[in-house]
Amino acid sequence: MEGGPLSSVQCGTTVHAVALSLSKRTLWIGSAAFAGVALTVFAVSRSHHDTKAPAIARDVPVLEGGAISFSDAFKTRAGLEFGTVEKQPFKPAVSVVGTVAFNPTYVAAIGTRLRGFVRQTHKQEGDTVKPGDALAEVESAELGSAQTSILEAKARLDAAELNVKRERELLANQLTTAREAEIAEADLSSQRATLQAAQQRTKVFGGDHQGQLGVFVMRSPIAGQVVERHVVPGQSVDGDFIGYKVANLDHLWIELSVFERDLAFVMRGDPVEVNPVAAPKVRLPAVVAHVGAI
Numbered sequence: 001m002e003g004g005p006l007s008s009v010q011c012g013t014t015v016h017a018v019a020l021s022l023s024k025r026t027l028w029i030g031s032a033a034f035a036g037v038a039l040t041v042f043a044v045s046r047s048h049h050d051t052k053a054p055a056i057a058r059d060v061p062v063l064e065g066g067a068i069s070f071s072d073a074f075k076t077r078a079g080l081e082f083g084t085v086e087k088q089p090f091k092p093a094v095s096v097v098g099t100v101a102f103n104p105t106y107v108a109a110i111g112t113r114l115r116g117f118v119r120q121t122h123k124q125e126g127d128t129v130k131p132g133d134a135l136a137e138v139e140s141a142e143l144g145s146a147q148t149s150i151l152e153a154k155a156r157l158d159a160a161e162l163n164v165k166r167e168r169e170l171l172a173n174q175l176t177t178a179r180e181a182e183i184a185e186a187d188l189s190s191q192r193a194t195l196q197a198a199q200q201r202t203k204v205f206g207g208d209h210q211g212q213l214g215v216f217v218m219r220s221p222i223a224g225q226v227v228e229r230h231v232v233p234g235q236s237v238d239g240d241f242i243g244y245k246v247a248n249l250d251h252l253w254i255e256l257s258v259f260e261r262d263l264a265f266v267m268r269g270d271p272v273e274v275n276p277v278a279a280p281k282v283r284l285p286a287v288v289a290h291v292g293a294i
Contacts, residue, residue: 092265098256098274106248108222112237113206116140119215123244125229129220135244136218136231144214146202153195160188224248254286266291 059077061070119137123129167184170176202208206216220226228245231237254274258266268291274284 091270094258094262094265096256096258096262098254101253101255102227102247103251103253106222106224106251108220108224108246109242110135110218110220110244110246112138112216112218112231112239112241112243113204114138114140114142114216114239116143116216116237118231118233118235118237118243120233121229121231123220123226123229125226127226128224129226129246130223131221133220134217135220135226138216138218138237139214140205140216141214143202143205143207143216146198146205147207147213149198150195150202153191153198157188157191157195160184160191164188218243220244220246222246222248253289263291 059071059074061068061074063069116138119139121136123133123135129135164181164184164187167176167181171178171181199208206218224246225248226244227247229243230241231243237243254272256272266288268288270288272286272288274286276282276284
């Protein structure tokens with residue numbers, strides 16, 4: 001009973017030892033093979049390194065004695081520029097977002113001035129105009145009445161001038177009294193004042209006695225571009241109606257939204273560099289013209 005188990009253990013131990021011996025041999029053989037491959041690769045690499053051409057020195061800046069030195073070729077290639085160091089006040093850079101707006105000094109709103117209806121339009125949105133160019137025509141009974149009063153006043157003035165001339169001649173020949181001559185002179189002054197009043201009234205309406213009766217021509221007072229048009233032929237309008245807006249696009253404002261923490265760094269006259277979103281590579285120079293109180 002005791003010999004049986006002992007024989008079994010010895011047999012088992014022998015098998016295990018053989019297996020271990022084979023495992024070590026396999027490992028040694030594998031290691032020897034790997035060493036042979038490594039030796040071959042090292043030999044090939046060493047042979048390749050021995051035949052490689054000598055390396056060329058790189059043209060880069062180097063630190064020598066506390067200073068950076070470089071060649072003229074590197075300076076040209078890198079585009080380096082030199083200048084004199086100057087002492088100037090520090091100006092912090094602030095990046096903000098803004099919107100384009102019209103400069104009020106170069107914007108004109110053209111109204112109809114009187115009640116009537118639009119007879120014809122001459123300019124559309126986007127058209128370029130010069131000072132005095134006609135934009136539209138408005139027919140108005142008020143303007144026609146004012147122009148007619150000019151013609152009537154002018155006719156009465158002509159009659160008064162003839163009457164004064166005649167009274168002066170009669171007075172010189174003692175064929176009339178001085179009172180009649182004075183009355184004629186007074187009437188002449190009155191007719192002149194009436195004509196001037198009629199002309200002023202017509203001018204307020206935007207017309208004159210030489211233009212077409214009852215037709216007001218809307219004209220641009222400035223040079224620029226039509227940016228708004230609110231009238232069409234046949235449209236009825238009142239005296240306070242704005243028919244056109246003209247702006248000179250060569251003079252614009254850019255309204256910038258500055259954070260409160262940056263307000264202390266922004267002052268009138270500071271240079272500004274504008275970068276349009278539609279043209280990222282464009283840089284437009286500008287100047288701060290106004291800083292709002294709120």
